[in-house]
Amino acid sequence: xxxxxxxxxxxxxxxxxxxxxxxxxxxxxxxxxxxxxxxxxxxxxxxxxxxxxxxxxxxxxxxxxxxxxxxxxxxxxxxxxxxxxxxxxxxxxxxxxxxxxxxxxxxxxxxxxxxxxxxxxxxxxxxxxxxxxxxxxxxxxxxxxxxxxxxxxxxxxxxxxxxxxxxxxxxxxxxxxxxxxxxxxxxxxxxxxxxxxxxxxxxxxxxxxxxxxxxxxxxxxxxxxxxxxxxxxxxxxxxxxxxxxxxxxxxxxxxxxxxxxxxxxxxxxxxxxxxxxxxxxxxxxxxxxxxxxxxxxxxxxxxxxxxxxxxxxxxxxxxxxxxxxxxxxxxxxxxxxxxxxxxxxxxxxxxxxxxxxxxxxxxxxxxxxxxxxxxxxxxxxxxxxxxxxxxxxxxxxxxxxxxxxxxxxxxxxxxxxxxxxxxxxxxxxxxxxxxxxxxxxxxxxxxxxxxxxxxxxxxxxxxxxxxxxxxxxxxxxxxxxxxxxxxxxxxxxxxxxxxxxxxxxxxxxxxxxxxxxxxxxxxxxxxxxxxxxxxxxxxxxxxxxxxxxxxxxxxxxxxxxxxxxxxxxxxxxxxxxxxxxxxxxxxxxxxxxxxxxxxxxxxxxxxxxxxxxxxxxxxxxx
Amino acid sequence: xxxxxxxxxxxxxxxxxxxxxxxxxxxxxxxxxxxxxxxxxxxxxxxxxxxxxxxxxxxxxxxxxxxxxxxxxxxxxxxxxxxxxxx
Numbered sequence: 001x002x003x004x005x006x007x008x009x010x011x012x013x014x015x016x017x018x019x020x021x022x023x024x025x026x027x028x029x030x031x032x033x034x035x036x037x038x039x040x041x042x043x044x045x046x047x048x049x050x051x052x053x054x055x056x057x058x059x060x061x062x063x064x065x066x067x068x069x070x071x072x073x074x075x076x077x078x079x080x081x082x083x084x085x086x087x088x089x090x091x092x093x094x095x096x097x098x099x100x101x102x103x104x105x106x107x108x109x110x111x112x113x114x115x116x117x118x119x120x121x122x123x124x125x126x127x128x129x130x131x132x133x134x135x136x137x138x139x140x141x142x143x144x145x146x147x148x149x150x151x152x153x154x155x156x157x158x159x160x161x162x163x164x165x166x167x168x169x170x171x172x173x174x175x176x177x178x179x180x181x182x183x184x185x186x187x188x189x190x191x192x193x194x195x196x197x198x199x200x201x202x203x204x205x206x207x208x209x210x211x212x213x214x215x216x217x218x219x220x221x222x223x224x225x226x227x228x229x230x231x232x233x234x235x236x237x238x239x240x241x242x243x244x245x246x247x248x249x250x251x252x253x254x255x256x257x258x259x260x261x262x263x264x265x266x267x268x269x270x271x272x273x274x275x276x277x278x279x280x281x282x283x284x285x286x287x288x289x290x291x292x293x294x295x296x297x298x299x300x301x302x303x304x305x306x307x308x309x310x311x312x313x314x315x316x317x318x319x320x321x322x323x324x325x326x327x328x329x330x331x332x333x334x335x336x337x338x339x340x341x342x343x344x345x346x347x348x349x350x351x352x353x354x355x356x357x358x359x360x361x362x363x364x365x366x367x368x369x370x371x372x373x374x375x376x377x378x379x380x381x382x383x384x385x386x387x388x389x390x391x392x393x394x395x396x397x398x399x400x401x402x403x404x405x406x407x408x409x410x411x412x413x414x415x416x417x418x419x420x421x422x423x424x425x426x427x428x429x430x431x432x433x434x435x436x437x438x439x440x441x442x443x444x445x446x447x448x449x450x451x452x453x454x455x456x457x458x459x460x461x462x463x464x465x466x467x468x469x470x471x472x473x474x475x476x477x478x479x480x481x482x483x484x485x486x487x488x489x490x491x492x493x494x495x496x497x498x499x500x501x502x503x504x505x506x507x508x509x510x511x512x513x514x515x516x517x518x519x520x521x522x523x524x525x526x527x528x529x530x531x532x533x534x535x536x537x538x539x540x541x542x543x544x545x546x547x548x549x550x551x552x553x554x555x556x557x558x559x560x561x562x563x564x565x566x567x568x569x570x571x572x573x574x575x576x577x578x579x580x581x582x583x584x585x586x587x588x589x590x591x592x593x594x595x596x597x598x599x600x601x602x603x604x605x606x607x608x609x610x611x612x613x614x615x616x617x618x619x620x621x622x
Numbered sequence: 623x624x625x626x627x628x629x630x631x632x633x634x635x636x637x638x639x640x641x642x643x644x645x646x647x648x649x650x651x652x653x654x655x656x657x658x659x660x661x662x663x664x665x666x667x668x669x670x671x672x673x674x675x676x677x678x679x680x681x682x683x684x685x686x687x688x689x690x691x692x693x694x695x696x697x698x699x700x701x702x703x704x705x706x707x708x709x
Contacts, residue, residue, distance in 0.1 A: 241677040248630070248704055255628050256703040260685050281704065282629035470687055471676030471705065482672065482687075517677030517705075584685040 011222040012074030012533040013037055014115050017046075018138055020131065022206050023064055023123030027138045032117070039618060041529075042073030042117060044100050045507035045549040047089030050120060051098070052556045052622060061093035061198070062178055062205040064124040070169065070211065071118035072108050073509035077219035079231050080528050081238060081520070082511035084109050084296030092197040093205075094180040094357070094412050095433035097557045098455045099197035102506055104295030106188035107167035107213060114215030121206060130170075130210040132162050135217060143209035148173060150350035152318075155187035158212050166214035172352030174400040175200030176209075179410030181357035181399070185349050190293045190303060191319050195354035197434060197456050222534030230527060234520070235299060241517025242300045246292065249302045250323035252281030254330065257323075261583040262443045262466070263331045264436075266386060267363040268429050268570075271578040275336025275387075279326050283338060288320065300513055306342055313343045321345040321355070327438020328359025333366060333392055340389030344396055351400035357412055360435035362395050364413045364428050365405070373422045378405050429570045431458035432562070441573050441588050444469045444485045448588035449495040449597055452567040453607075455553035462550075464512050465498045472515060476522050476539060477501060486586050492596035497543075503553075504546030548617040551601075551609050555622060564607040567594055624699045625656070631679070631702050634662035643696050649681055650690045652700070680705050 015037075019028040032046070040046045047069045059065050068090045075083035086108030092099025111119070114133050121131075128143040141161070146154040155168040167188035175182035182200030183193045194200075203209070221227055245252070257263040258276035265273040277283070284304060293303030304320030321329070321341050325348075329341050348355045362384075368374040369384035376383065382394050398406025408416045413435050417428035429436060434457025441448035446465035454462040468474065469485040477497040483490065501522060505512065508529065514520040526542045529535070554562075569590045578585040598605060602613035614620045626638040639660065641652075653675065657667040669675040672689050681688040682701040694700065 241674070244678050244705055252629065252704045256680065256682075256705070259628070259682055259701055259703055260687070277628070280629060282633070285630070286633075471673055471680070473673055482689075518673045582685050 018119040020121045021123045022125040041507035043087040043507040043509040061091045068121040072112040077112040082298045088194045090202040094198040101194035101196045103194035105186040105192035106296040107186045110167045111213040115217040125207040133213040135215045151185035163214045170210035171200045174352045175204035177402045200352045223531045227531040238519040248281035254280035261585045267367045271580045278336040279338045325355040332363035334386040442585040446495045463499045500546035503550040629704045649688045
């Protein structure tokens with residue numbers, strides 16, 4: 001008998017999910033079979049399975065038949081460090097393919113404590129609504145009083161209507177007006193965003209302003225004593241090796257990454273940029289930082305709580321910008337005014353916009369301005385010149401409110417380039433419609449593979465591999481030493497191992513940053529999974545779940561026509577290298593890397609998973 | 623050898639220093655030297671693995687990260703930066 005089912009208790013889960021049909025105003029609780037949890041764990045895994053099975057290639061991302069999902073994992077609500085997260089899944093309106101965003105804060109934990117592992121929302125309400133999710137069920141409530149309000153203002157109202165202790169997953173004006181780069185801002189005691197691939201627009205298309213959650217039901221744990229003891233023993237190590245990261249946050253990497261040629265500069269065509277030292281984490285630390293902020297249960301606390309006391313943005317207080325935000329709005333747009341980027345970050349959180357895509361599409365527009373493709377007639381007179389911080393702020397306002405050129409920016413770089421013509425697609429840096437995060441594949445070849453093959457487009461997080469080309473090791477995954485960034489041999493295998501590992505983490509659900517300084521390794525994660533669920537699975541079976549879910553996302557995309565032709569790198573990464581005596585960047589030979597990649601993945605030469613591979617993963621019947 | 627400091631290291635150890643290397647040396651020797659002799663530079667003495675060191679500080683030469691057992695030369699310019707992985 002499965003140990004998970006002893007005494008009728010399913011350890012690590014509540015065993016049920018919520019089904020909400022907004023068109024019918026109907027709510028159901030569904031028991032998920034244990035074998036679904038066993039095969040997909042949770043998070044993006046169960047989300048991918050449901051999206052594959054319950055949508056079709058004809059499903060329009062912004063029509064009622066698309067599904068909007070949020071899933072927790074077996075770690076959620078347990079003492080596992082940095083597991084206060086959840087995963088959002090839908091067909092993406094930005095890319096048209098599999099869409100997902102992982103987010104921290106407190107919503108995931110509060111949601112799971114209502115006694116549910118996930119929620120699936122379909123249909124469209126006939127007027128703006130929000131969901132109040134608690135231990136006794138779900139209420140579909142009127143959100144008209146906050147329609148049009150920003151995320152923070154809305155969250156305050158929502159808490160006043162539900163519980164002061166609740167967390168709200170809420171969209172701003174950008175999501176309401178279906179901007180395809182709209183995010184979902186999660187507001188509890190801190191704010192975090194499910195930013196990528198336009199999840200905010202999917203919520204907006206359903207007239208769903210927010211999902212508010214609060215509960216107290218604990219996650220059942222098979223062996224809590226062993227779990228607590230193991231984590232307690234590891235905690236001093238975690239704190240010791242993440243101390244620097246904790247002190248300066250992700251933003252601490254700006255200057256470092258500029259030095260090695262990883263920071264994007266001037267829409268990825270620049271080589272060096274002196275402005276990096278003005279916006280890096282140590283400067284943030286010495287100027288606006290008022291404290292650190294942590295997602296629920298995180299010992300690292302990489303978040304920045306900032307306050308600006310002087311200047312045009314005096315009074316601004318809240319979450320500070322992350323590295324990716326500084327990389328896209330700073331480096332890509334060449335804006336070296338840290339206060340402006342803090343303001344831009346705050347606006348994006350309020351309006352519900354992905355800071356990566358917003359920064360990247362603004363940089364693209366700045367290059368279009370430089371080339372004369374966009375003129376003052378298109379921008380209401382705003383000069384989209386490199387480094388113009390006021391222009392960035394104006395573009396955010398226009399994008400959120402759907403004014404003028406903001407309507408184009410909200411479509412993302414690919415669609416905007418297609419609309420502009422003049423071969424602008426040549427300098428629209430994106431893969432499958434998603435703008436890359438701030439890591440240069442000409443500096444880390446694993447990033448090239450990751451951008452080309454990630455299920456959601458140009459995403460670094462699906463492999464999170466470049467740290468393993470700098471300092472990290474994981475012997476259990478065949479990475480005994482940090483790999484040379486430009487080494488071709490074994491590059492695809494290493495990237496695949498890490499893609500599977502990171503995908504696994506998105507099913508469990510846990511933050512990437514526990515890997516910093518090798519604080520936590522895959523063996524720790526496996527042990528915690530077994531202690532929580534009462535199972536005794538092997539490392540091989542554990543990792544196979546990552547492979548299964550990664551492959552399932554690929555299957556979803558291949559059903560939509562995705563193949564090798566779409567696993568490209570933008571022209572800029574293939575034809576234009578960075579030039580500086582102190583930089584070692586090279587153009588990645590993506591064709592060779594892809595050949596290796598498909599062979600190791602057991603996909604055919606067109607990038608389609610083979611029947612043998614599907615059988616190996618138990619996906620043959622899909 | 624020129625050591626250039628960035629981020630918080632610049633604040634405590636200055637913009638840059640010149641170091642006179644005696645004989646053959648590795649990054650491990652350099653870390654010991656900086657830890658023991660430079661006022662304002664944190665002690666990273668005894669960090670035995672690259673991963674352990676890189677959790678706190680990274681050393682870059684011509685755009686490449688140095689490993690503890692790599693040779694350093696008198697003519698080198700080495701940048702000392704915060705570790706980071708982005709998000």
